[in-house]
Amino acid sequence: MNQRLERITMLAGVFVLLGSLQFGASLGGATVALPVALLLGVAATWIWLHFELPIGAVWVPPLVCAAAVLLSGALVELSFRRDFAEWFAFIPAALGSGVTVAVLQRAKARCGLCHRSLASQDVVFTCPRCTMTVCDETCWSFEHRRCQLCMQQRVPLLPPEENWWLRVAGPRFRHDRCQICHSTAEQVDLRSCPNCRRPQCRDCWDFNNGECSRCGAALPDLPASLTTTVPQLVTNGSIRPI
Ligand SMILES: [Zn+2]
Ligand SMILES: [Zn+2]
Numbered sequence: 001m002n003q004r005l006e007r008i009t010m011l012a013g014v015f016v017l018l019g020s021l022q023f024g025a026s027l028g029g030a031t032v033a034l035p036v037a038l039l040l041g042v043a044a045t046w047i048w049l050h051f052e053l054p055i056g057a058v059w060v061p062p063l064v065c066a067a068a069v070l071l072s073g074a075l076v077e078l079s080f081r082r083d084f085a086e087w088f089a090f091i092p093a094a095l096g097s098g099v100t101v102a103v104l105q106r107a108k109a110r111c112g113l114c115h116r117s118l119a120s121q122d123v124v125f126t127c128p129r130c131t132m133t134v135c136d137e138t139c140w141s142f143e144h145r146r147c148q149l150c151m152q153q154r155v156p157l158l159p160p161e162e163n164w165w166l167r168v169a170g171p172r173f174r175h176d177r178c179q180i181c182h183s184t185a186e187q188v189d190l191r192s193c194p195n196c197r198r199p200q201c202r203d204c205w206d207f208n209n210g211e212c213s214r215c216g217a218a219l220p221d222l223p224a225s226l227t228t229t230v231p232q233l234v235t236n237g238s239i240r241p242i
C-alpha cells in the first residue's frame with residue numbers, strides 16, 4: 001500500500017473511533033456528551049498532527065471533528081433519545097481541535113529563512129556563518145556550505161584579526177594576483193596557501209570557506225562552526241544530527 005493511502009486509512013480509522021466513542025457518550029446525555037466531545041476533539045487532532053497525516057489546511061481538523069461529533073449526536077438523537085443540548089456537542093469538539101492545532105503548529109520546528117514548518121525526516125543545516133537553522137530544499141547552498149541569505153549578503157566567517165592571518169597564512173603578499181578574483185596585491189590583502197604557496201585575497205579565502213582554489217588545502221585553525229557543519233534530521237519537532 002502506498003504511504004499516502006496508508007495515512008488516509010489511518011485518519012479514517014481515527015474518525016470511526018471518534019464517532020463510536022461519541023456515539024456511546026451521547027447515550028449518557030448532554031452532561032457526558034459535551035465534555036467527551038471536547039476531549040475527543042483534542043485527542044483526534046493530536047493524533048492527526050503528531051503522525052503527520054494529511055491535513056490540507058489548518059481549519060480542516062476542527063471541521064472534521066465537529067462533523068463527526070454532529071453525525072454521532074444526530075444518530076443518537078434521532079434513534080434513541082431526545083436531549084436538545086446534545087446537538088451542540090460539535091462546538092466543544094471544534095474548539096478542542098482548533099486549540100490543539102494552534103498549539104502544535106506553534107511548537108513545530110520551522111526553517112529560519114523561509115519559515116515553512118519542518119516535517120519529520122526533513123533535512124536541515126545550521127549555517128556556520130549566521131547560526132540559523134535552514135531547510136535543505138531552498139535555503140541551503142550545498143556548494144558553498146552556507147544559507148542563501150549569507151550567500152546573497154556575502155556574510156564573512158574568517159576572523160578579521162591580523163594576528164590570526166599571520167598565524168595561519170603568514171604575512172601579506174606584496175606582489176602577484178589573487179588566483180580567484182585576479183585583484184592585484186595593491187588592491188587587496190593577499191595571503192598565500194600554506195600548502196602550494198599560491199596567493200588568494202582574504203575575501204576569496206573567506207568566500208571559499210578557507211580552502212585554496214588550486215590545491216584544495218584548508219587553512220589551519222578554521223572556526224569550529226565551519227568544520228563541524230553536518231546535515232541534521234527533524235524528528236518529532238526537534239533537530240538531531242543524522
Ligand atoms: Zn527554508
Ligand atoms: Zn547563514
Ligand SMILES: [Zn+2]
Pocket residue numbers: 178179180181182183188200201202203204205
Ligand atoms: Zn580574490
Ligand SMILES: [Zn+2]
Pocket residue numbers: 193194195196197198212213214215216217
Ligand atoms: Zn593551495
